[in-house]
Amino acid sequence: MLNPADDAFARTLSDALPEGTVARAADRYLEEPRGKGITPAALLARPRSTAEVARIVHACAAARVGIVPWGGGTGLVMGQVKPLGPAPLILSLDRMTRVQAVHPRENVIVVDAGAALADVRAAAEGADRLFPLSLASEGTASIGGNLATNAGGVNVLRYGNARDLCLGLEAVLPDGSVLNGLTRLRKDNTGYDLRNLLIGSEGTLGVITAAALKLFPRPSGVGTAFFTVPGPGAALELLARAQAMTFGGVTSFELIHRQGLLFLDECLPDLRQPFEVRPEWMALVEIGLPEGLSPERIMADLFEQAHAAGLVGDGVIAGSLAQRQAFWALREALPEGNRRIGAVSSHDISLPLSEIEGFLAEAPARIASIGDLRINCFGHLGDGNLHYNVFPPRGQRAADLRHLAPLIMDCVHAMVTARGGSISAEHGIGRLKVEELERYGNATKLAAMRSIKAALDPVGIMNPGAVLRMG
Amino acid sequence: MLNPADDAFARTLSDALPEGTVARAADRYLEEPRGKGITPAALLARPRSTAEVARIVHACAAARVGIVPWGGGTGLVMGQVKPLGPAPLILSLDRMTRVQAVHPRENVIVVDAGAALADVRAAAEGADRLFPLSLASEGTASIGGNLATNAGGVNVLRYGNARDLCLGLEAVLPDGSVLNGLTRLRKDNTGYDLRNLLIGSEGTLGVITAAALKLFPRPSGVGTAFFTVPGPGAALELLARAQAMTFGGVTSFELIHRQGLLFLDECLPDLRQPFEVRPEWMALVEIGLPEGLSPERIMADLFEQAHAAGLVGDGVIAGSLAQRQAFWALREALPEGNRRIGAVSSHDISLPLSEIEGFLAEAPARIASIGDLRINCFGHLGDGNLHYNVFPPRGQRAADLRHLAPLIMDCVHAMVTARGGSISAEHGIGRLKVEELERYGNATKLAAMRSIKAALDPVGIMNPGAVLRMG
Structure with missing residues (x-):
């Protein structure tokens, strides 16, 4: 059983860390942005270094x-809020935001886990x-959170999920030891893949403190x-x-x-469609293209070919x-x-493409057999990942x-499972989908996950109740 | 402590399986191709299905x-031979070689783990x-072995290691349970990444029985x-x-x-250089290129640019x-x-590119300070992976x-480690490098690896002594 992060513990922890590191958690650390749940009360630690994280x-x-990494x-999916059980310590890395190094020739960037994803992208762009x-x-999500949840997004088709972009990790394991795996290597077969075990474990096996990430050359031309x-x-x-024409150059699809367009008509009528x-x-x-090819031209060729084959009706190619x-x-x-319409139920699913x-x-x-409902389906079709969301009637x-x-x-989940799909394609399990996962x-x-959790975190302090039900 | 696969066990196992599944292991299952070591004696099981693997x-x-997956x-690195300790069971998947399905539209192929890599490549090519x-x-290596060792090779630069090419795995865990993870999904964030834990674990955490693998469109043009x-x-x-010119189209570098060329002059003088x-x-x-670009032309442009910058001297571009x-x-x-010259010591290392x-x-x-020796260095420079091999003088x-x-x-390993490199880039640890890893x-x-091994394989039957020293 876990103990609450009470005043006595707050004093002990404060004494071991520089002043200003430990405090009562303000509301913004306790709330989930969509109102799905809150952490009723928590202690907050905002360390400045990996050594301080380890001490905490x-x-x-x-x-x-218990620790809720933030x-x-x-x-x-409520990985960052803990509504039930003893008050946890919220461990925020929002003071650890450095870009440690950019290695353009290696196509590698090394960053603190608290850095915002947008800042990582900007630092890469600064090095071309x-x-x-x-x-x-x-703009808000941290790269450590992206890795902990194996984030997806709009470029997975060509570049993969967060895990595919990570070369090395530094992390603090549940016993406070530091895993120094901040390697910049493309190939390293020295033992088990702890990096990928931590990535996507949603803070339940350790706290990611820094990462070495892959960079890529920018395309010479982009067509949209x-x-x-x-x-x-x-x-x-x-x-x-499109893939065949561009040798896998499709970056988003x-x-x-x-229904989504009609929602925009309703809620954001000024948005140009x-x-x-x-x-x-x-x-x-x-699509992204090498030198010597015109993106507009390739897009026009694609449209013509596809139109002749009955695959597309109309098209608009970005000219600027x-x-x-x-x-x-x-x-x-x-x-x-x-969000403005308000879904009754949202689903982040993936399917084999042919399903x-x-x-x-x-x-x-x-x-429809459940009720009079509206469905908005959109998503990353190239990855087989659909956001299949169900709304009330007008x-x-x-x-x-x-x-x-x-x-x-x-x-929805029964249909998806029957077709060999996933009930959580990119958002993870958090606390919201623990029962669904079961x-x-x-x-x-x-069973294997529970064994691994027990082996690495025998007390169960790391993000208790996320991914796996508390023992 | 483990028991030997003795006659009594052979009888018990034979009784539980179809006739012809269990036998004394012939020499070819006991030897390592380069003569680094042998398994003195072993029982051999050659199952026909995942259910039989599970029973074994x-x-x-x-x-x-103990089981040595084969x-x-x-x-x-001697992952497939066990010179010490009680006689093991060699578990060969060489009867499980089916291509289960090819899904060209999904860019997925599903294969039994015993299929030869060349056969997987051919099946993909058959579907364009x-x-x-x-x-x-x-031609000989099995895809299951490639995954168990996270094999590398010559196309890692663009496509990644074996782990990057795997969408889903089926495996038998050390307790005989079957992990049904043969998913064809590009995105699936439902819990810990057991797939990547098994990949590269060299048979010490389970036996891979089947895999769903990524396929890719073939390049329209290839320049060499x-x-x-x-x-x-x-x-x-x-x-x-080259990467910038081709939008990451360099497939091998x-x-x-x-020294390697001189060795060929010595041993294979008829080979055209x-x-x-x-x-x-x-x-x-x-390089691989999309439609509309001539590989020879791009290669010639690259040569001209690079020559002007003093980066290349001479060049030969393949015309057929x-x-x-x-x-x-x-x-x-x-x-x-x-091989013909015979190395004193070979090293499969990787380094950050700028090191x-x-x-x-x-x-x-x-x-040179150790002795009068010849060095042959070759390898996958784009991956930072060098085969740095040391030979006797003429x-x-x-x-x-x-x-x-x-x-x-x-x-070599001390220099590599000091520069943040790896002492095993693509070959793994096996039994040859256990001490080096320590x-x-x-x-x-x-420590984390040992915890995971103990959690998933408490008796220690899976490839005992590989990667981690026997407890």
């Missing part, structure tokens, strides 16, 4: 006090390189376009053609359903940086539209249909 | 019999796709060239330019030192598939030349200089 973790292990606080991880909350497509199957065929008549389906396609940005502004506004068409054909009727509020939420979620997860995998 | 592992766990037997993992022993370079620093700068005067350093560069194959035949002959020049400048004098045999081997290895590895990492 060590003290918590000794006193059996990055930017933007997680969507690309750090491709990109997502809506990148909206294409209307008759359906998801045609969109996948369009993607395959986002599917958007009409590419097609006067809102299409049932459209795709936002971005401003237009590209406007295209992306529309894409990034979709979650905001969703997507069948799922999207099957799901609406199943949802004129009703989500709050009035809360009782349908579990039915809807079961319905229900849909693989029993052998869960 | 379960029986071994119950009887406390793929193609091509490993270079690329499975990029490629290495000299691919040899360039002479003044030194490794210039080679790295050449690489950076191999550095070759004159690209440069009449053997250059001190040369690079084999391969036959020429490309001849270029690669030279590259692949280098290990054969090494390579310094290392290669420093090392020869250090080696007229002497490696066998006569064996006493120098530990001194040379210490010297000496140069991170104590915190080793």
Whole structure:
């Protein structure tokens, strides 16, 4: 059993650290941005160095006090809030934000875990390189949080998830020891892959304190376009053609359903939309190209080929940086539209690519059998990752249909599982989906996870209750 | 303590499995191809299905019999032979070689772990796709072994190591339970990354029985060239330019030192070499390009630019598939030349890219202080991975200089470690480098590895003595 981070513990911890490191946690550390839950009370530690993190973790292990690691606080599955059990220590890395080094020739950047993702991207750009991880909350989200949750975003198709972008990690393990794995190596087969074990473990196996990350050359040319497509199957065929034409140069391929555009019409009517008549389906396609090729030309070729094959209807190709940005502004506004309308139930799912068409054909009727509901489906089609969100009919509020939420979620997750998909593609498990994981997860995998958790964190202090139910 | 796979156990196991599954191990399962060590005696099981693998592992766990998983037997660090301790069961997957399915539209292939790497590559090619993992022993090496050892090879620069190419795994864990993780998903954040924990664990945490692997579109054009370079620093700068020109389209970048070419002159004099005067350093560069670009033209542009900058001296660009194959035949002959000369000590090292020049400048004098020796350095420069091998002087045999081997290895590994490098870049630890790992590895990492091993394999039956010393 864990003990609360009480006044006595606060005094002990304060005495071991420089003044100003430990305090009562202010509200902003206790709340989840979408109001899904709060940490009722907590102690807050804001260390300045890995050595201080180690001292804090060590003290918590000794006193059996739970730790909630805190990055930017933007997680969507309650990994950063702990509503139940003894008051934890919130361990924020928001004072550890340095870009330690950029190695352009190596295509490597080394950063403190508290650095904001946007700052990592900017530092890379300053060295004429690309750090491709990109997502809506990148101004606030920390790179340590991105790694702890194996964040995805809009460039996974070409560059992979957060884990694929990490060469080395420094982390403090649950006993307070420091894992010095901040290697800048592309190849290193010296033992078990602890880096990937920590990445995606959502703070339950240790605290990531720094990372060495991959950089990439920036494309010489970038092409961005909206294409209307008759359906998801045609969109996948369009993607395959784009990949073949560009030797895997498609960096983003986002599917958007009409419902999302209608939500924007309703909530953000000033936002410029590419097609006067809102299409049932459209795709936002971005490609990166080497020297010697014109992005606009390649996009036009792609459109022509695809149009001749019946894969696209209409298209708009960005002709300037401003237009590209406007295209992306529309894409990034979709979650905001969703927020304003208010979902009854949201799902971050992934499917094998060839199951997507069948799922999207099957799901609406199943949802309709639960109630009169609106569905907005959008997402990273190239990764098989859909945000499949269900909303009340016009004129009703989500709050009035809360009782349908579990039915809807079961319905979606059962369909997804039957098709070999995942009930959490990029957001993780946190505390929100612990029961879902128990229900849909693989029993052998869960047993192995519990063994590993018990081996590395026998007291259970690291982010207690996240991913795995407390023992 | 483990028990031997004795006659009584053989009978018990035989009774539980179809006839012909269990036998005494023939010599080819007991030997390591380079004569580094043998398994004195062993039982052999050759199951036909994952269910049979599970039954075998379960029986071994119950009887406390060690298991040596056996793929193609091509490993270079004695992961597949067990010279010491009780006779093990060799678990060969060479009857489980099916390509289960190819999904070209998903860019996924699903294979049994016993399939030869070359067969996986051929199946992908049959669907007009690329499975990029490629290495000299691919005709014999099994994909399960490649994954268990996180194999590297010549295409890592663009496509990553074996782990980067794997979407899902099926494996039998040390208690005989089956981990059904054969997912075809690009994104799946449902719990700890057991896939990557198993990959690279060299059979010490479970037996990989099947895998879902990534496929890629094939490049529209491929360019291949040899360039002479003044030194490794210039080679790295050449690489950076090639990457920038092609938007990361460099698929291979191999550095070759004159010594390797002279070995070929000595041992394989009929092999055609690209440069009449053997250059001190040369690079084999391969690029993949999208439609609309001529590989020969891009290579010529690269040569011109790099020549003007003093980064290359001479160059030969392949003008046909036959020429490309001849270029690669030279590259692949280098290990054969090494074998025929006979190394005193071989090293599979990696370094941060910006440390390579310094290392290669420093090392020869250090080696010379040990004795009159020849050095052949070649490898995957783009990955920072060098095969840094040390040979006797002309007229002497490696066998006569064996006493120098530990001194040379210490010297190389100490320099590599001081520069933040790895003492095993792509070959793994096996049994050959267990002591090296203990000496140069991170104590915190080793402690965590031991905890995980004990948690998942409490009896210690899985590849006992590999990676970690037997408890």
